[in-house]
């Protein structure tokens with residue numbers, strides 16, 4: 112419990128979504144400025160908790176993913192820091208580095224062209240690589256032993272305002288598997304918008320907390336209560352857990368979120384309808400099986416015309432029919 116902990120924060124910086132969030136009245140939203148000031152207080156709290164605590168911050172901008180800050184000093188500001196007797200120096204360095212790099216990048220968007228999807232997957236992958244490289248390898252080389260990785264208790268916090276991009280299903284699932292292997296906990300704070308199916312699954316599968324923020328003006332309190340305690344301490348305090356997890360997956364053929372999927376029995380690729388040949392592993396399925404599966408399909412609404420949310424299971428995954 113007295114171990115240092117590493118936190119990687121992924122911030123969703125989609126300008127369109129933040130504008131919608133600021134204009135939202137029900138539930139009341141917050142502006143990007145308010146969000147950032149609450150976030151900085153939270154990040155300062157994390158590095159103040161323990162001297163050895165480490166922090167990395169990644170920005171998911173439209174179409175790109177950028178490392179904004181790391182406590183190992185990989186990102187440095189060009190602005191000269193003035194000394195201030197009333198501010199703890201690490202806080203000041205953190206605040207000015209993050210704010211100046213966000214401002215610099217957001218200024219380059221003109222708002223005229225349509226916004227590209229945010230680089231969430233890029234940020235997740237970079238965060239995992241960062242944890243693997245600097246935290247795990249540095250520790251195992253200095254302590255030279257098993258269990259070194261576990262002593263850092265690494266975790267990733269995703270603060271999201273954008274909806275799911277179904278095209279990112281496969282890379283997000285791969286990130287989840289890597290996180291499980293590295294024993295990284297993924298926490299998700301959903302500040303604005305509908306629930307994210309994929310991020311819910313990420314939190315559920317890595318033992319993290321998924322928190323749908325209902326009062327965005329009290330965001331700092333949500334973050335302090337749910338995301339500040341390291342995973343090891345969470346057994347002692349009550350961190351919000353999910354009572355419902357949406358386990359739907361996206362089909363590999365159209366990248367659409369499906370409720371009933373057909374899974375290749377060889378490579379586990381998911382399809383929205385029975386296919387004669389798996390597009391991933393080229394396995395051929397007998398016509399008889401295809402016909403049987405087509406006949407067994409329930410008379411659901413045509414794909415694309417999504418019916419209301421399905422009942423979701425508490426534990427376990429949806430079990431799609433398997434051809435072959």
Ligand SMILES: [Zn+2]
Pocket residue numbers: 362363364365366367382383384
């Ligand atoms: Zn499909």
Ligand SMILES: [Zn+2]
Pocket residue numbers: 375376377378379380389390391392393394
């Ligand atoms: Zn296959």
